[in-house]
Amino acid sequence: MKRRKALQQIGVGLSAGLLAPQLFTSCKKDTLNPLVKFKGSVAIIGAGAAGLYAADILNSQGLDVFVLEARNSLGGRIRSFSTSDAQADNSTESFIYDYHYPPIADFPVELGADLIYGSDSSWGKVINVLSLPTIDLSAATNNYVLDNLPKPAASWQTDSDFNAVQSFISGLPAYSGSDVSVKAASGVASRGQALLNSQAGNYYGSSADRISALGLGTGLKARTHDAKVLSVKSNPCQDILLSRFNEIVSKVKLNTPVASIDYSGDTISILDKSGKNYAASKVIVTVPLNVLKSNDIQFTPYLPSTNVAAAYKFGMDACIRLSIDFKKNFWGDNVGFVWGGSIAPQYFSAGFNRSAFNSTMFITIYGQAAEILSSFPGTTMINSILAELDGLYPDTTGKYTGLATRYVRRKIAGGVETDPIVTIYNWTKDPYIKGGVSYPLVGATAQDRIDLGTAVPGGKIFFAGEATDTSGDAGTVSGALLSAERATAELIKSITG
C-alpha cells in the first residue's frame, strides 16, 4: 500500500508527460540546413524510434511527411507500462497481466528497451540533452551462476570456466577466427555454457549456438561510443521518446497496418489492411526484420533480391520480458544482473540505485529459452522462473521451496495469498513485432547489413530500423536512431542529387 502511494505521488511507471517537448525537437526549420525543396510527400512505415526520428529529420528540413503505424500506440519496441494499462483489462496473447494487480515498482516498468548502451551513444545523447538523471550500472555488483551458485566475479576469479567465458567475451571485438557460432568459437566447457549463453547469446538477442561470433565481434568492433550501461532513473523510456519527437506525434496515423506498397508508378500507392489508400512520392520502411521477412507487406514490384537475401542472413528470435515484484530483495541490494540462468538467462535487479524498495526483477529472455517458455501459459512461465530462482536462492527455514516462492508478491483472495503476480510482454506474439531484436547468423557479413538497408534503385523506397544499422549498434535503440539518420540522408540526396 505504502509502495503504491509512493508510486502515485511521483507518477512513475505511469506515462506522465514529463518534459517541455517543443524544446527538444531535433532542428528548427530556420537554424540548420537549408530547406529541401520537394513537392511530394514522404510516408514512413512504423512509429518506433527509427520511424519517429526519420520523420523528425525530414519534417525539420521542410518535407511533407506522415507516419503510418499499425498499433494503437507509438514507440514500437520502446514500451513502458502506463496508466491506461493499469486501468483496463487489455490483456492479449502478447501482453499478459491482471489489471487488478499492476506492477508496484516505484520506478517505470519497461516492457521493451530499458537500458542505454553507451552514455555517448545516440540514445545516450537524447537522454543527456534532456538532462534526465541516469544510473550507471557499472556501480552494481553482477552475480554469475556456476554450479547453481550466484556469486560476484571476485568470488570466481580463480575459476577457469568463469575466466574462459569472460576472456572470450572481452576478446569478441577482436575475434578473427572461423565464422562459427559463439558457442563453437568459445571453446568453453559445458559447465560454463549457460553463463556464456547469458552474456554472449541472450544479451545480444539470441542463443550462443545461433549467433555468429564473427558477426557479433565485427559489430562490437565498429561501435564508436563508450561501453557504459545506464538505466534512466525515473522517466519511462516511451515518454522520453515521445517527448523528444513530440512535433511528429500529430503526423502519425495509428491503427494503420500497411498491407501493400505499390511503387511501380510515379506515385506510390500504400494500402492499409482495411483497404484505405495513401499516396506518397517516397517511402521509408522501418518495420522490424521479422515483419519484413514474413511478407506482411506486399511490395510491387518485389524488393530487389540483394535486400531479400540479406534479410535471411540475420535472425530475430523469440523474446519475452517479465517484470516481477517481490516483497523483499533476497538477491542483494548491490546486485545488478544475475547471469547464467538456464530458464531465464538474464535477471536484472531493475531497482538498483533508483528504488527505495529495490525488489523488482526485469527478466529478459531471447532465443531458445524464449521459444520454450512461449509455448507455456503465463502461470507455467512464472512458476518455471520462480523454480529457477528458488534453486539459486534456497530458503534455509525449509518452509518454502526457495526465497523466490517465499517472497514473490501474490494476489489476495478472501484474505489468503494465491497466485504470483507478474507482468509479461511476449514480443514474439505481438503481430507487428514478431520477436526481439536482429542478430547476425553464421555467414552474415558487414556487407549484408549494408545490403539489407540499401534503398531500392529509383529513389522511392528506403529502409531504416535497428536491423539496418551499420555502425555496430544494430539491435539497440541507438542503432534504430542511427539508421534513421542514414536513410533520411539517402532520401534527401535522392532529391537534391
Ligand SMILES: Cc1cc2nc3c(=O)[nH]c(=O)nc-3n(C[C@H](O)[C@H](O)[C@H](O)COP(=O)(O)OP(=O)(O)OC[C@H]3O[C@@H](n4cnc5c(N)ncnc54)[C@H](O)[C@@H]3O)c2cc1C
Ligand atoms: C524486450 C526488449 C528489450 C530491449 N532492450 C533494449 C535495451 O535495453 N536497450 C536498447 O538500446 N535496445 C533494447 N532493445 C532493442 C530496441 O528496443 C530496438 O532496437 C528499437 O526500439 C527498435 O526500433 P525500430 O524503430 O527499429 O523498430 P520498432 O520499435 O520495432 O518500430 C517498428 C514499428 O513498425 C510498426 N509496424 C510493424 N508492421 C507494420 C505495418 N505493417 N504497418 C505499419 N506499421 C508497422 C510496429 O508496430 C512498430 O511500432 C530491446 C528490445 C526488446 C524487444
